[in-house]
Amino acid sequence: MKLQIRNFNAHQISERFDIEIPSDDSxxxxxxxxxxxxxxxxxxxxxxxxxxxxxxxxxxxxxxVYFKNIDLIFFRFIYQWGIIDLKNKRLKRNVVDYSLDFPFFYLHENCILIVDDLFAETITFDGETIDTILNEQPHEIIEFENYFEFDIIGVEKRKLMKTLQET
Structure with a gap:
């Protein structure tokens, strides 16, 4: 993937674009x-x-962040992150949060793990949420076959599923 980034102030004349990513009401x-x-x-x-x-x-x-062979682009900035669906050329998710750090995106065999200082989440390769848990610092992540275990140091262990649970 190649990127061409053009940063402007709000007074620039709009150009042709395929998708718009809104922000908070700043x-x-x-x-x-x-x-x-x-x-x-x-x-x-x-x-x-x-x-x-x-x-x-x-x-x-x-x-x-772009993982080859997955039709999603992940974006992250201060207080905001989201997912763009390339195949359908649409905004899949746009999350405004007030975490102190950027989220990080990790590709695993059967899911994508998203972690920041407020939450951890697993999603499918189509961008659908599998599981979400609250996260705290400091933590340690242990990977198991069907889940991740977040050891919130000195507090508790939290389980984050890697695949959708069958009912």
Whole structure:
């Protein structure tokens, strides 16, 4: 995946874009356009318009995570993260939260693990939530076949499922 990032202030004239990513109702919004280009799948090429709150000065490569062969792009900025569905060219999730750190995205054999300082979540390769738990610092993660165990040091252990439970 190649990125072309264009950071602007809110007074720039809007350009052509495929999808818009809103922010909270901040008074000092900045606008950023990001062109995502895929040499091996040009039908997935997309331009996203991001409205950034005042805590985000500009975007760079660190703000985006893409796992090859999964049709999702993960974005993260201060107080916000989300998922773009490339196949359907739509915003899959847009989460505004007030964690102190960026979430991290980890690809596993049968799920994607998302972890920040307030929560941990597993999702399918289509971006659907499997399981979510509250998270606290410091913690240690132990991986088992069907779940992750979060050892919240000095407090408790929390189980996060890796696959959907059959009923």
């Amino acid at each position: 008074s000092d919004l900045k606008i950023c356009y990001v062109d995502f280009e895929f040499e091996e799948k040009p039908e997935y090429n997309i331009t996203a318009k991001f409205l950034l709150n005042q805590n985000n000065l500009k975007l760079d490569d660190f703000n985006f």
